[in-house]
Amino acid sequence: MNLLINGEQRTLEKGTTVCTLLNQLQLQPERVVLELNRQILSAAQGSETELHEGDQLEIIQFVGGG
Amino acid sequence: MDSLEIAGRHFNSRLMVGTGKFSSNTAMQQAIEATASEIVTVALRRVDINNPGDSMLQHIDRERYLLLPNTSGARDAEEAVRLARLARAAGCEPWIKLEVTPDPYYLLPDPIETLKAAEILVKDGFNVLPYMPADPVLARHLEEVGTVTLMPLGAPIGTNRGLRTRDLISIIIEQANVPVVVDAGLGAPSHAAEAMEMGADAVLVNTALADTANPITMGEAFKKGVEAGRMAYLAGLGPQRDKAEASSPLTGFLREE
Numbered sequence: 001m002n003l004l005i006n007g008e009q010r011t012l013e014k015g016t017t018v019c020t021l022l023n024q025l026q027l028q029p030e031r032v033v034l035e036l037n038r039q040i041l042s043a044a045q046g047s048e049t050e051l052h053e054g055d056q057l058e059i060i061q062f063v064g065g066g
Numbered sequence: 067m068d069s070l071e072i073a074g075r076h077f078n079s080r081l082m083v084g085t086g087k088f089s090s091n092t093a094m095q096q097a098i099e100a101t102a103s104e105i106v107t108v109a110l111r112r113v114d115i116n117n118p119g120d121s122m123l124q125h126i127d128r129e130r131y132l133l134l135p136n137t138s139g140a141r142d143a144e145e146a147v148r149l150a151r152l153a154r155a156a157g158c159e160p161w162i163k164l165e166v167t168p169d170p171y172y173l174l175p176d177p178i179e180t181l182k183a184a185e186i187l188v189k190d191g192f193n194v195l196p197y198m199p200a201d202p203v204l205a206r207h208l209e210e211v212g213t214v215t216l217m218p219l220g221a222p223i224g225t226n227r228g229l230r231t232r233d234l235i236s237i238i239i240e241q242a243n244v245p246v247v248v249d250a251g252l253g254a255p256s257h258a259a260e261a262m263e264m265g266a267d268a269v270l271v272n273t274a275l276a277d278t279a280n281p282i283t284m285g286e287a288f289k290k291g292v293e294a295g296r297m298a299y300l301a302g303l304g305p306q307r308d309k310a311e312a313s314s315p316l317t318g319f320l321r322e323e
Contacts, residue, residue: 006112025113031121032113033156038148040155058112060152062122064094065109065138066084066223066250066272 001053012051019047025059033060067296070268072245073161073193073214075132077104080262081292082134082247084272088281091125097275098131100285107134107163107270110149110156134195136163142176143183150187162187163217164196173223177204181211188212197249200231205238216242217270219250220261224273226253229260239265255284255291262295263303 001014005021012021018041022029034041035058041049051057070077082105088094098106108122126133135153140146143166150162164187166179175197181204187194193214198204200218208216218235221227228251229235239246245267252258258269271288278284 006115008115010115025115025118027113027118031123033110033152035148035152040151042155059115060110060156061113062108062133062135062156063111063119064085064088064122065136066086066107066270 001051003051003054004056006057006059016051017047018049018051018057021051021057022047022059027059031061034058035060067293068300070245072195077132077268078102079104079289079292080268080296081258081288082107082249082268082270083275083285084270085122085126086272087276089276091120093281094276095125097281097285100282101275101289104131105134106131107136107272109136109138110152111139132161133158134161134163136165136197137183138165138167140166140183141168141179142166143179143186146179146183147186147190150183150192151190154192160191161193162195164194164213167197167223175199175219177201180204181207184208184213185211195247200234200238202234202237202241205242209242209244213244215245215247215267217247217249220248220257221251223250224277225251226274226277227251228253228257232260232264235261235266236264255287257291258288259291259295259298262292263298265299268292 003010034046037056070080079102081101081103083098083101083103084107085094135158137146137149146166154160166176167173168176180196184194184196195215196208196213197217205216218238221230247268248261248266249270252271253274261269275281275284
């Protein structure tokens with residue numbers, strides 16, 4: 001299935017969860033914040049959420065800034 | 067020094083610092099340490115999924131510093147509100163430095179979108195610290211919707227040009243009922259001292275520290291500048307005069323009058 005992750009087209013296996021994706025990307029869940037189809041995913045619901053064809057996922061983190 | 071109170075919370079330092087553009091995380095940490103700041107700002111950005119870097123959270127001791135996320139990059143109220151909510155979802159306290167800067171050349175804050183976003187975020191339970199043009203009328207409107215500070219710019223972000231908006235900031239300070247934090251454009255400790263002498267409650271700097279060969283020494287210099295300015299304000303500056311007024315006695319000269 002095709003998704004848009006941080007604005008980039010990505011193809012993932014059907015049934016991939018957010019948790020699996022973060023593992024694949026080697027991202028620690030507590031270091032990022034997620035938004036799926038413009039809805040914030042809370043830490044509790046986040047990792048078990050299953051991704052679907054056409055989803056738009058944003059993976060955000062803190063960077064230096066003034 | 068007397069403490070700074072924002073939204074019921076007390077801070078010993080009147081200097082806030084940004085974490086952008088430092089040559090390394092170590093340089094950033096050491097510079098912030100030298101400033102003795104208690105409030106540090108961070109930004110939110112997409113992770114580069116092909117090359118995930120460090121999160122800034124790993125480099126900031128949150129027991130020691132209040133993390134103040136900004137909404138930099140937002141071009142309108144909607145984008146700013148979205149970023150603020152993401153920051154809160156990331157586990158930050160509901161404090162947000164509101165920045166709405168649609169113009170990429172001067173990064174000037176959009177007064178209308180800033181006010182709109184401030185109103186939404188205050189209602190949503192945030193302590194809103196708005197980066198704003200040095201406009202006393204806008205300052206009133208922002209206070210009315212419930213922002214916990216006013217953060218007028220001294221000069222455009224990153225320009226190091228100092229307090230170019232001095233006269234307008236002075237009116238904002240005179241009228242404000244919430245702390246006034248001069249943000250953006252301050253490039254030298256003397257600029258920070260000048261803002262504090264005028265009665266600003268605090269200042270925020272980033273580029274001035276990150277853009278020097280020795281951020282640690284500059285951090286300490288800014289700390290001293292802010293403290294000196296605050297002390298001078300509390301002491302009360304002497305009046306300015308057009309004509310000279312002798313400091314030494316005008317009697318007992320070694321000549322016949």
